[in-house]
Amino acid sequence: MLYSQETMNKEIAISVRRVSKKFRLFNSAKERLAEALHPFRKKYHREFWALQDVSFDVYRGEIIGILGKNGSGKSTLLQIICSVMQPTEGVVEVSGRISALLELGAGFNPEFTGRENVILNGSIMGISRQEMLRRLPAIEAFADIGDFFDQPVKTYSSGMFVRVAFAAAIHVDPEILVVDEALSVGDSKFQHRCFQRIREFMEQGKTIIVVSHSTDTLLRICHRGIVFDSGKLSHIGPIASAVNHYQNLLFGSPDAVEKSSELVFEDKKNKAEISTSLIGALSNDTRDKVSEKPNYNSHEVRLGSGAATIIDFDLISAGIINPHEISAHAETELIIKLRYNDDLTNTSVGFALVTIDGTYVFGTNMIMMQAPLINAEAGRCYAVKFMFTSRLVGGEYFLNIGCNQLVDGTDMFLDVRRSVARIKFSDTPSVVGFVDLGVVHEVIDLNITRSCSI
Template identity: 50%
Template sequence: MSTAVISVRGISKCYPIFDSARSRVLHALWPKYERGVRQHWALRNIDFEVQQGESVAIIGRNGGGKSTLLEILTGTLQPTTGTVSVHGRVSALLELGSGFNPEYTGRDNVLLNGLLLGLSREEILARFSEIEEFAEIGDAIDRPVKSYSSGMMMRLAFSVQVLCDPDILIVDEALSVGDFFFQQKCFNRLREMREKGLTLLFVSHDMGTVRDLCQKAVYLRHGEQVYAGETQGAIRRYFAEGGEPREVPPPVQPPNPEAVFPQLPPDTAWSRPVAAGKPLFAVRILDSNGCDTVAVHLGDTIRVRIYFQGGEEVERLRLVLAVKNRYDQIVNSTSSRRLGFMQIVSTERDWSAFDFEMDLRLEAGQYSLRVGFSSESLVSNRGVELDTTDWFGPLEVRWDYENESAPFLGMFGLPVRGSLA
């Protein structure tokens, strides 16, 4: 027997867009009037189920339809077509501050939100001290909410929603606000609730968090459901999108029909079909044991193995590896030529592989990588770019700063030495 607590069947949402006020009025009076009326489909044929106790992420680029879908699930928006069935008490953290009256104090808003969630006044008062303690906003609990910072607002909203024992919790990017340690506290509470049977629907652009928190994912692109299934498959498609939707090129015959290219595992960090004119065809991130990985500890050594087709100018080719943090800052960039490799192309086969070996002395967080393939110019230092990957990842660097002494503090671990003078 199915234990689905959320069932979405053929959901579509269409918004009419009017060229003028006249067309808006005429359409309202006569729905069949279509002159000057265009249709924008925010969602088309969304179909999935969430079982009791599952954690499911809704991911996609901005404009993908994620927030529209959540509004339909919470009942604040009606679909144009399709049906939604939700069973259980639902708590939702959608737009920051939604459900709060800015003129009321934090204490009054806790009572108001508890009543809206279906609790009695006595039940709310019995849990109030726990809510107040979890939020950690001190005397601000008795000040009007309009005086709160966004971080204080998130603390109180999250505390109310999770401590009212929901059956289903829906979170839409709200946890991106606030300090790092309170975010840790929130995620720890979510994991505890998940173990007790909470059904979680989570929206985030942080793929490291999605991977860590959710068992399954639904990937939306321009209002259409591209994928629903295991989290890793959805994340791979998310990063392959590269900001704009594009068709995956069909496999083509390698330049040499007799060439034998390596059989790669399905969880490579980046890959595409072998094709003429595109030398790069795969990148793997390997841990110290030679296993493909997407998460390592601070200070670990990894190898970024790059697979590419050979070229005619054997001695002038180079690979470039760049690493970028979550704030879009390049934290490191190096090349095979900089490391002293004058030749990187195999002369024995039609493909080559090169390893960049890195000690990850970077602070904990998520990082993306990109590989470039170029031919050095004889007249400048820039060279001629022959091929490049998209930014792929994320590679997560982990460290428990609260319970373990870190080898360094800050963004990087520079090689520092000490001596008695």
């Protein structure tokens, strides 16, 4: 995470107090009309509470991730925060200009062109037409949809719409940015630009609320997480614990949240007093030895159900076990050892390397590699070895290791240890960036083969 809770301003940007939202559901339009016209006000509807007694505060400069299953009330809450709809009960107080990117279609007139909708959006935000015309070139360039910018929005694809909507949302100088799942519609290139801009907002200390099913994204950028379940606030806390809680809502048993939170501290109490093997990840020791590694990061973030536990790892490079630094272009092995606490099928192991600010440089796992997955009985231990050539530009990185289970096409975290170790790669003064591509060059004297006209 880029910011710690301590560094944030404690001024409240959004205050949600005992908010509830009720909808009336009818089986048909006929029943709706019958209730409206009935002389004795007979009820044909049934009540549905999308939100029930929700309370929390969002502090200025904080990035909040909101998670929950479909239909849990996330989008309803955002619409209430943005004053698109009013709560049935309770109150929401917002301090600062708020700009929102909600579900596709919200706030845009389908008959207007993209340009006209952007100007209209600015006027709704209190920005003059003249000022919006001054900002239009930047908005048009960011949206990057060409001539379609002057075509009616109803002719747009979902990807084109989200480009214009996001460009409009970020160019009105918001103090609070609210982003719903809509960003998942854009292509990877546009998503990269969006997250670059969100990162700029973070650096400026703006308040951001993000709704996403991408837990990796939320873990990377958010301070806290809020989890909703059936319209109720189920959990609020540090983003890692919120993601853990969300995973257990999707896959776990009712007491899984307590078990998984114990996982973070349980194994650290069982430090081994002696070393049993030079390559501990290949030994028969079933204790958690991770915290004994020379490059271990005691501030790791750990989450998962605990049905399988990562208990050791070793990096071997140029014949050295867990070296102080890894030489450029060295053949390297990463061995990850895990213990199965339950009978499990379709389990995968993977790793990633991230920069100090959390940017992913590389990541893979057995699912992505289309390798056979592991089926194991409780009490068994397995080691997975990854082999690669070191091609990272010199500097310090952090290692993420994890084990997950594929359940109905969705990843369930079993044990994920983020920033578990600091890895140093030797200096590469001839290149900059993240990756050393091993570039060679050749100068061709064109005057030898043929004359050049200028």
